[in-house]
Amino acid sequence: MFAMDLSATVLCCTPSYAAYLGERMKELGYGPDDIPLKAGIFGAEAWSEEMRKDIEKTLGIKAFDIYGLTELSGPGVAFECSAQSGMHINEDHFIAEIIDPDTEEVLPEGSVGELVFTAVDKEAFPMIRYRTKDICKLTREKCSCGRTHIKMAKPMGRSDDMLIIRGVNVFPSQIETVLMNNGYAANYQIIVDRVNNTDTFDVQVEMTPEMFTDNIGEIEARQRKLSDDLKAMLGIKAKVSLLAPKSIARSEGKAVRVVDKRKI
Amino acid sequence: MSVKQISVFLENKPGALKKMTGVLAGHEIDMRALSMVETRDFGIARIIVDDPISAVNVLKEADFVSNLNSVLVVEIPDEPGGLDKLINIFADAEVNIEYMYAVSGHKSTKSACMIFRVADTKAAEARLVSKGLKILTQDDVMKI
Structure with a gap:
């Protein structure tokens, strides 16, 4: 526990990482009084009041929201005060x-x-x-x-259609590029959800006659390569699922590429 | 003579296999052998049918991804040691088996069929035949 060794009093990270640290602390048998942290500054992704309360309780700190964007100054554009409102x-x-x-x-x-x-x-x-x-x-x-x-x-x-997944900006067009480069069809769907305070990120693609082989190892190797290429492009790991042809709904107008199930 | 096998991509979810068997039943396609392999989220059904070309076509019409490949089918006596003798011949002929599955035959014939997928079907077949093995043809399989 680095924060304990260095007597750190403030933690800056994404809220989901703070929640993860809280869970790990519990697992290791540490309570909020065992760490010197007093406050946390959390940003780069959406989080709820419930999540704030949860983090404050498990880490024994006051949790503050921060807003910023790289083009302006990075962090430090806007910040919460003691009122937390x-x-x-x-x-x-x-x-x-x-x-x-x-x-x-x-x-x-x-x-x-x-x-x-x-x-x-x-x-x-x-x-x-x-x-x-x-x-x-x-x-x-x-x-x-x-x-x-x-x-x-x-x-x-x-x-716009930008998604923020685990604090990382993701555009569906980036995913599309990787799929096309790997020989998959452009019909895909991105499913984002939040499980135990961590974003899940599934990319579903349809199997095509060109990509299918009788060799299961070969199909899985392609699946892994796609996952690796997505990580290289986006900086975060995606779970790649192969679906049956035509199982992703074709919409009449604009295709539904993103299904965001997160309730924040 | 190798036999045609159809490999069908299936999602690993309830109803996926039912859709395939439904299509085959609807077109009165008779299955002689079936083997399933699965991973966490998808599977492959490998089937041998009486009319492979029609089967591939009707599956394609029903939006299935499948492919046609060759397998070696060998009949063995359905008795203890039957498979062991056969596998010995594969070992002698230095034929590597990618995967295999079994179909038991009729009680009256007291035989079973072993289906083998190998890397180079033609070369493997030649080597196995030279060791005295009888490889079944498509017609033979239909008579089982």
């Missing part, structure tokens, strides 16, 4: 607006829409009305912590 945006560095993702019109305070940032003091890499594609809500009311900085709610979704 939304993230204060660092308005001395960033101007935040909410727009309608379709019309691009700026919406009044309190509306749900796409979050847009303008960086005030970035020089080499200026950002003007940069669209985050994150759907959320901004409110400017005096916070019980005393700050007057505008507060953003947890992002509720995306205005």
